[in-house]
Amino acid sequence: MAPRHVPSAGIPLNLRQALRTAIADLQRRDVPSASLAAELLLMHVLGRDRAYLYTNPEVELAPETAKRYFALVAERATGKPTQYITGHQEFWGLDFEVTPDVLIPRPETEHLVEAALEFARADSREKRGRLQRIVDVGTGSGCIALALASELPDALICATDISRPALEVARHNARRLGLGDRVRFVQSDLLSCMGAGADFDLVLSNPPYVGADELDRVQREVREFEPRVAWGGVGRGDAIYEKLFAQARDVLRPGGHVAVEVGYSQAESVRKMLGTGWVGVGVRPDLAGIPRVVTAQKSSQSSDLGPPWPASTRNPSI
Ligand SMILES: C[S@@+](CC[C@H](N)C(=O)[O-])C[C@H]1O[C@@H](n2cnc3c(N)ncnc32)[C@H](O)[C@@H]1O
Numbered sequence: 001m002a003p004r005h006v007p008s009a010g011i012p013l014n015l016r017q018a019l020r021t022a023i024a025d026l027q028r029r030d031v032p033s034a035s036l037a038a039e040l041l042l043m044h045v046l047g048r049d050r051a052y053l054y055t056n057p058e059v060e061l062a063p064e065t066a067k068r069y070f071a072l073v074a075e076r077a078t079g080k081p082t083q084y085i086t087g088h089q090e091f092w093g094l095d096f097e098v099t100p101d102v103l104i105p106r107p108e109t110e111h112l113v114e115a116a117l118e119f120a121r122a123d124s125r126e127k128r129g130r131l132q133r134i135v136d137v138g139t140g141s142g143c144i145a146l147a148l149a150s151e152l153p154d155a156l157i158c159a160t161d162i163s164r165p166a167l168e169v170a171r172h173n174a175r176r177l178g179l180g181d182r183v184r185f186v187q188s189d190l191l192s193c194m195g196a197g198a199d200f201d202l203v204l205s206n207p208p209y210v211g212a213d214e215l216d217r218v219q220r221e222v223r224e225f226e227p228r229v230a231w232g233g234v235g236r237g238d239a240i241y242e243k244l245f246a247q248a249r250d251v252l253r254p255g256g257h258v259a260v261e262v263g264y265s266q267a268e269s270v271r272k273m274l275g276t277g278w279v280g281v282g283v284r285p286d287l288a289g290i291p292r293v294v295t296a297q298k299s300s301q302s303s304d305l306g307p308p309w310p311a312s313t314r315n316p317s318i
Contacts, residue, residue, distance in 0.1 A: 013066050016057035018042060022073045029077040032219070037082045041072045044086040079220045092147035096173050101165035103230035105143035108286045109206050111293050112261045113147045115284060116204050119257040119295075120152050123201060131156050135251070137190055137205035137244060138162070140230060142170030142183070144204055149179040158200075160188040163229055190240075191247035198251040205244055206261035211237030214263075238266050242273045249277050254300040259293055267291030 013021070019038050026034035042053060045068050061069065072085055083089040083104045089096050091105035092113055098104050120132055132155040136145040139159035149157050161167050167185045174180040186193055191203070210218060210232040222231055232240075241260060248258045258278075262270045267283045271294055274281060278296040286292035 012060045014058050014060050015042065015053055018061050018066060018069060019053065022070070025073060026077060031077060031079075032221075037076050038073065040082050040086060041076060042069060045069045045072065080225055081221045084225060089141070091141075091143040092150070094143075094147060094150060094177055096141045096143055096146075097169065097176065098141050099165075099169055100225060101163065101227060102141040102169045103226055105141055108290075108292055109144065109261055110147075111284055111286050112204060112206055112259055113144055113151075115259045115293050115295055116144075116148055116202060117151055119202055119259070120148070120155060124154070128201070132202070133200045134158070134202040134204065135160065135191065135194075135200050137203065138207050138230075139170045139185070140166050140206075142173045142185075144206065145170070145183050146174055146177055146179050148204075149174075149183050150177070155182065157183045158186060159183055160186045160191065160193065162187065162189050163227070166227070166230070190244050191251050194247075194251045196250070199253040199256075200251050201253060201256045203244075203248040203252055203256070203258045204260070207240045207244060208232035209237045209240065209261075209263040209266060211235065213237075237263055238269050238273065241270045245274050245278075249298060252298045254298055256298050257295060258298070259295040261292060262294055264290055267294055270294050 019042060022038035022041070023034050026037055031037055039050060039053060043050060045065055046052070075085055076082055081104055083098050084100055087097055087099070089098050089104050092110055096105055116134070120134070123132065132152065134148060134155050135158045136148070137160050139145050139161050142159055145157045145159035148155060159167075159170055161170065164187055167187055171180070171185045174183050174185070188194075208229065208231050212234055214237060215223070215233050218231070218233065241262075244260065245258065252258065260270065271281055271283060274296050277299050279299050280295075280297040282295045283291045284293040284295070
């Protein structure tokens with residue numbers, strides 16, 4: 001449906017009027033954060049930042065630009081997330097390209113990156129005598145793996161995903177960000193591609209965690225546009241952690257850490273799924289105070305270190 005307030009062709013429109021018109025239209029269509037969406041789309045068509053919009057409110061939009069802008073506003077009004085329209089989302093200060101094959105990175109996932117950095121920095125190369133080995137399970141756009149690669153010059157990172165199209169997006173982001181040399185992308189069901197001798201220092205994951213019983217709480221933007229394999233909606237939302245923890249225990253070195261993002265109200269049940277063989281279990285809240293990241297350390301009792309990573313990955317990188 002075309003926006004109700006699109007001005008007639010030929011009538012000049014300045015930036016302020018264009019924004020006001022778009023915001024009103026998006027609000028009328030119940031689009032969340034309508035002002036932000038209208039701004040981002042205008043920034044996108046103009047190739048300008050937010051400061052430009054607000055310091056040049058009287059600048060007139062060229063008719064072709066106005067037409068393109070209101071076409072994007074109409075697309076957003078269908079529920080399609082702004083990031084799939086612009087093709088971009090910022091995460092950890094880096095610009096990620098996103099397509100409908102990957103989940104749009106969320107700000108709360110930065111808490112998982114923070115936890116990972118704490119563990120990694122407490123366990124430096126000098127201490128370990130080799131590069132750190134980190135695996136990001138279900139990498140999607142690659143946001144977690146690449147944020148860590150940008151911060152940890154002494155880390156080798158393996159990023160897995162069950163979705164080949166998602167891995168292609170992640171690999172493209174790695175190249176664009178100049179971080180491809182220390183990140184390998186592997187198609188795998190969780191960690192099942194790893195050989196018995198893998199000895200990672202850190203296993204991270206933001207897995208799909210929405211349960212079938214939570215579908216009515218999932219926003220239209222997610223339900224209709226983000227890939228189902230990325231957010232879930234099948235069976236019990238927390239079921240995936242049980243399998244992930246069992247596999248993580250097998251591929252971590254003794255003393256290595258696991259850190260996972262969890263959904264609203266899942267932290268307690270996920271913590272219990274860790275089972276035996278873990279110490280120092282912790283739960284970290286996000287900025288809204290919601291328990292968001294569960295962490296644990298593999299007990300250092302066992303000492304079965306295997307051959308060096310990455311020779312132990314069986315699946316080919318893409
Ligand atoms: C919630 S998204 C997270 C994406 C990205 N890491 C982020 O934080 O934005 C979950 C990701 O896990 C992948 N995935 C789902 N099931 C999987 C499985 N069994 N094994 C590996 N990856 C899986 C999905 O394709 C998706 O990319």
